[in-house]
Amino acid sequence: xxQLVQSATEVKKPGDSVRLSCExxxxxxTNHLIHWVRQAPGxxxxxxxxxxxxxxxxxxxxxxxxxxxxxxxxxxTTVYMELSNLIPEDTAVYYCARSDSxxxxxxxxxxxxxxxxxxxxxx
Amino acid sequence: EIVLLQSPDAxxxxxxxxxxxxxxxxxxxxxxxxxWYQQRPGQAPRVLIYGASSRAxxxxxxxxxSGTGTDxxxxxxxxxxxxxxxxxxxxxxxxVSITFGQGTRLDIK
Numbered sequence: 001x002x003q004l005v006q007s008a009t010e011v012k013k014p015g016d017s018v019r020l021s022c023e024x025x026x027x028x029x030t031n032h033l034i035h036w037v038r039q040a041p042g043x044x045x046x047x048x049x050x051x052x053x054x055x056x057x058x059x060x061x062x063x064x065x066x067x068x069x070x071x072x073x074x075x076x077t078t079v080y081m082e083l084s085n086l087i088p089e090d091t092a093v094y095y096c097a098r099s100d101s102x103x104x105x106x107x108x109x110x111x112x113x114x115x116x117x118x119x120x121x122x123x
Numbered sequence: 124e125i126v127l128l129q130s131p132d133a134x135x136x137x138x139x140x141x142x143x144x145x146x147x148x149x150x151x152x153x154x155x156x157x158x159w160y161q162q163r164p165g166q167a168p169r170v171l172i173y174g175a176s177s178r179a180x181x182x183x184x185x186x187x188x189s190g191t192g193t194d195x196x197x198x199x200x201x202x203x204x205x206x207x208x209x210x211x212x213x214x215x216x217x218x219v220s221i222t223f224g225q226g227t228r229l230d231i232k
Contacts, residue, residue: 035221037168045160045168045211047221061220062124095167100180108215109158111179113167 002028004096004114011120017084020117022096029077030054032099033107036070036081038092039116048094051079052104086121093118125149127212127224135232142199144227146212151192156216159188159197162226163208171210172197199229207231 007021022034036048049060051070058070069082083090094117097110126149136142146157154175160168170179172188175195185200199206212224 037223044226045162045213045223047223050221059220097167101173105217106155106173108156108217108221109170109173109213110160110168111170113169116167 002112006114006117009118019082022079026077034079038094040092129224133228135230144197146195148193158213160211
């Protein structure tokens with residue numbers, strides 16, 4: 001069973017940045033895109049973006065353009081997502097997730113999920 | 124961005140009944156890139172269906188799905204107590220940004 005292990009809860013002030021981590025299994029790290037999805041309290045799912053650990057190519061939702069950055073550390077098989085200029089509406093549980101498909105063009109459906117990282121933005 | 128509109132927003136049914144959930148896209152999607160998720164309170168989402176109609180590993184066969192173009196359906200036959208949850212559709216076409224529907228809450232009547 002693939003486990004994605006995420007970093008802990010964060011409490012930030014408006015205007016701050018937050019950096020979340022997601023450790024993925026080492027043996028298949030470069031085979032799968034890693035996605036970030038967030039869920040505000042009582043709300044639905046919102047895709048933030050994705051990164052291809054093989055090469056580092058990223059995609060993100062337009063609403064986060066200019067505020068989100070995703071990187072990888074292949075030595076520790078960890079993916080990082082940084083969200084800057086935080087506002088209270090960024091308060092959410094942030095999940096990392098990946099597919100079980102080995103075909104990259106199908107890796108948008110999310111089979112394995114991390115436990116989630118709660119980010120609270122409050123003055 | 125492709126907008127996915129799910130209906131109904133909420134549905135109240137009894138165990139043993141069947142549920143039909145709808146997902147309508149603002150533009151045509153290849154069925155290859157449509158998934159359905161279940162989310163129980165306090166848990167991460169779980170993929171049920173990908174490619175519009177393929178059940179993910181371990182998903183019971185009472186879950187089925189169909190659809191093409193802009194209209195997709197998830198059917199749950201003979202509801203079990205653990206099926207009462209929130210369900211989301213998702214499109215993941217490579218050429219556009221991934222989006223989720225707003226969710227349908229399935230409640231016990």
